[in-house]
Amino acid sequence: MPQKNLAVELLRKLLEGEIKVRRRKNVVQARSFAEMLEQAIRRYQNRAVEAVQVIEELIALAKEMREADRRGEQLGLSEEELAFYDALETNDSAVQVLGEPTLKQIARELVQTVRRNVTIDWAERENVRAHLRRLVKRVLRKYGYPPDKQEKATQTVLEQAEVLSEQWALAA
Structure with a gap:
C-alpha cells in the first residue's frame, strides 16, 4: 500500500468520529477507546511502530469497539x-x-x-x-x-x- 500515511490518517479520523459518538452515550468507553487510539498514534508518530503495524492496531481497535456494542446484549443490559x-x-x-x-x-x-x-x-x-x-x-x-x-x-x-x-x- 503506497499511501500508508493516508490510510493511518483516515482510520484515525474514522475512529475519532466513532469515539465522539460514543462520548454522548458511554463516557467510560469513550475515554478508554480515546486513550487506546492516542497511544497507537503516538507510537506511530514517534516512529516506534511502522505504518502497517499501526493500521493493524487501529483495525483491532475498531473491532474492539464493535465487540463493546455487543457486550450490553451479552450482559442483558440496555x-x-x-x-x-x-x-x-x-x-x-x-x-x-x-x-x-x-x-x-x-x-x-x-x-x-x-x-x-x-x-x-x-x-x-x-x-x-x-x-x-x-x-x-x-x-x-x-x-x-x-x-x-x-x-x-x-x-x-x-x-x-x-x-x-x-x-x-x-x-x-
Whole structure:
C-alpha cells in the first residue's frame, strides 16, 4: 500500500468520529477507546511502530469497539444500563467483591433513580446535583459498593448521568 500515511490518517479520523459518538452515550468507553487510539498514534508518530503495524492496531481497535456494542446484549443490559455498569466496573475491587450480577442490578437501579430525578438544568443547579449525588451514594451503599472507591464511582456516575440526561431531555 503506497499511501500508508493516508490510510493511518483516515482510520484515525474514522475512529475519532466513532469515539465522539460514543462520548454522548458511554463516557467510560469513550475515554478508554480515546486513550487506546492516542497511544497507537503516538507510537506511530514517534516512529516506534511502522505504518502497517499501526493500521493493524487501529483495525483491532475498531473491532474492539464493535465487540463493546455487543457486550450490553451479552450482559442483558440496555445501552443506558451498560453505561452505568461501565462506570461502576472501573473499580476492580468492586467487580471482585460484588460480582457481575450485583453490578448489573446497581446499574439498573441507577438508571431508574437518575431518570426519575434529573431535570433539564440539574447539572447547573448545585442543590439538585447534590441531591442526585446523595441518591447515587445511597444506591451504592445499599449494595455494599466498596467505600474506598465510592467517591470516584459517584463522580463517574454523575458524569455519565449528565451525558444521558441531555439525550433524555431531547427525547422527551
